[in-house]
Amino acid sequence: MELKSGYKQTEVGMIPEDWDALELEAVCTMKSGEGITASSIDDFSEYPCYGGNGLRGYTKRFTHDGRFALIGRQGALCGNVVSAQSKFFASEHAVVVTPRASYDIDYLTYVLGEMHLNRYSESSAQPGLSVSKLLKLPLAAPRSEAEQRSIALALSNMDALLGELGNLIAKRRGIKQAAMQELLTGKRRLPGFEGEWGVKTLRQVAMIRSGITKNSGTKIQNPVKVNYLRVANVQDGFFDLSEISKIEIPRHEVAKYSVLAGDVLMNEGGDLDKLGRGAVWQGLGEPCVHQNHVFVVRPDPSLSSSYLNSWITSSIARDYFLIAGKQTTNLASISKSSLGELPIHLPSLEEQEAITDILDTMDSEIRRLEERHTKTIALKQGMMQQLLTGKIRLQ
DSSP: OOOOTTEEEETTEEEETTEEEEEHHHHEEEEEOBOOOGGGOBSSSSEEEEETTEEEEEESOOSEEEEEEEEEOBSTTTTOEEEEEEEEEEBTTEEEEEEOTTOOHHHHHHHHHHTOGGGGOSOSSSOBOOHHHHTTOEEEEESOHHHHHHHHHHHHHHHHHHHHHHHHHHHHHHHHHHHHHHHTTTSSOOTTOOSOOEEEEHHHHEEEEOOBOOOTTSOOSSEEEEEEEOGGGBOSSSBOOSSOEEEEEEGGGHHHHOOOTTOEEEESEESGGGTTOEEEOOOOSSOEEEBTTEEEEEEOTTSOHHHHHHHTTSHHHHHHHHHHSEEOSSOEEOOHHHHHTOEEEEOOHHHHHHHHHHHHHHHHHHHHHHHHHHHHHHHHHHHHHHHTTTSSOOO
16 A cells, blocks of 8 residues: 555554554553442442443442543443543443543543454453453554544534434434324324224234245245245334345245235234334335245225334334233244234224324434434444544644
């Protein structure tokens, strides 16, 4: 690689001439915190208590006062880096990072986070980091503390933007949830609609079908290869079609098991709080069948697919799934017959469509914010890679 003017080649790559390639021990000290018993930690005491997995709770005394970086030394989040300030307690499973003179703690916090320290864990059973080995890791740093602070400020501004977007997304979701609670139960009626609603079970207003079990050992007569939708494809309100499997089935069964546009696909199993998640299928333009752990629900003319898809996320439906679902050690599931007994509050088709128009508009706004949040994360990541290596300099 050609060496750019004003840069030099080092063990950490090409960096500006007025930066240094150093080991961590040259820019900071590291020390594990103190032991603390679980009985000394609660949810209401004055001082935050940090452990190997981040904030553990609160306690009545503190070990540090100031601004520091904390590294998870042991636990599931071993190598995780967080910022801590003011008075707090650091347990023996957290490593407290203190900057040496001329080094900014906020800059170091971002650098440490980018080093992916979990890679240096020394045990797979109980992940753990060696402080002495961490201190020998190389990094690049500007000699100017002012430049360090400028880099940290730029990244901090991106974090603030991400926080604002996250709060806005949560607020919009809360508004939508409140609207669903009122609109899907008839507590709030839209202008131009009146009259009582009916209550039906799902099996009374829709066909419910289980799918095909994949069996590679079975010989198939007159086979045809088609798309095969699995549990992983059916998310909460959308489909993840990044990977679509194929399956060979008898040609005469294609029509029987095909998924049609307007079908609502719902998962049979998963985490209890995600049981019954589903989405409306819009079609792929070619035959597509579904796994035996995915239900196809095909509404009759009295039930809108979009309304049903909104209804299964309502509090009434979620409560029903929690009760009707069968919980095992790792997963929960719901049977076809139990799914068929799901109660649905049913207004006229015209009112269903008016309700879903409002909820779809809210969903579109939430998706727009989520896409912006995702793009901002990618932008921040790109900024970090450029700023923390000196490829881009801040004036």
